[in-house]
Amino acid sequence: MKGTRGMLVVFEGLDRSGKSTQCEKLVQTLRNEGERVEHMRFPNRTTPVGQIINNYLTGEIQQEDHVIHLLFSANRWESAQAIENHIKSGTTVIIDRYSYSGCVYSAAKQNKTMDLAWCRHPEEGLPRPDLCLFLDLSSEEAAKRGGFGTERYEKQDLQARVRDLYAEMGQHPEEREDIVVINAGRSIEELQRDILKVVQVSSRQLDTHGRELRRM
Numbered sequence: 001m002k003g004t005r006g007m008l009v010v011f012e013g014l015d016r017s018g019k020s021t022q023c024e025k026l027v028q029t030l031r032n033e034g035e036r037v038e039h040m041r042f043p044n045r046t047t048p049v050g051q052i053i054n055n056y057l058t059g060e061i062q063q064e065d066h067v068i069h070l071l072f073s074a075n076r077w078e079s080a081q082a083i084e085n086h087i088k089s090g091t092t093v094i095i096d097r098y099s100y101s102g103c104v105y106s107a108a109k110q111n112k113t114m115d116l117a118w119c120r121h122p123e124e125g126l127p128r129p130d131l132c133l134f135l136d137l138s139s140e141e142a143a144k145r146g147g148f149g150t151e152r153y154e155k156q157d158l159q160a161r162v163r164d165l166y167a168e169m170g171q172h173p174e175e176r177e178d179i180v181v182i183n184a185g186r187s188i189e190e191l192q193r194d195i196l197k198v199v200q201v202s203s204r205q206l207d208t209h210g211r212e213l214r215r216m
């Protein structure tokens with residue numbers, strides 16, 4: 001990936017779909033190729049907002065559905081300028097979960113006044129990914145992988161709704177352009193090879209067309 005700016009690549013998928021593993025592998029591979037790469041993840045639990053989110057996810061505190069939704073979004077806005085600066089300076093940014101998680105996990109709660117469209121609004125204006133790699137795995141397969149953990153959303157019925165909502169969100173005109181679905185029910189090595197190919201194609205397109213960073 002040469003070009004003048006870095007790429008913004010996002011990993012999405014259910015818990016246990018292999019996002020963190022693949023994210024780390026991609027970061028390592030690109031760094032080995034001599035690229036400057038910044039690795040981020042959301043929620044970023046290290047900021048004050050992120051600490052509230054962490055306490056919510058572990059069940060230590062309760063939060064009203066809309067409030068926690070807006071805090072997850074605020075947690076991305078806290079890093080928005082940094083992401084943009086990295087990309088402008090030629091550093092590729094690879095992120096484990098982003099706005100798609102923000103929308104689908106909240107919408108999966110089935111709160112009457114929080115459909116996908118409502119959930120997406122606070123994301124408008126954030127840096128838009130050049131590529132969203134969706135690691136697709138059924139909630140049954142995800143559950144088989146050593147079971148879910150104990151955090152708030154790690155329950156199979158919610159995960160099943162989350163998967164359906166990812167599919168629905170993939171129909172949104174902008175998201176449809178960005179999302180590439182990767183079958184995550186395969187070995188780490190197979191996934192890694194597939195992902196690298198997709199990233200290389202996307203990177204070449206960016207080099208050819210020299211597109212500015214867009215916004216959600």
Ligand code: 2DT
Pocket residue numbers: 015042043057072073097098099101102103105106153
């Ligand atoms: P991790 O297991 O990846 O740490 O995620 N989530 C995440 C949301 O509900 N909204 C968001 O905006 C983001 C980024 C998904 C912890 C959980 O937080 C959910 C799983």
Ligand code: MG
Pocket residue numbers: 015151
């Ligand atoms: Mg998790």
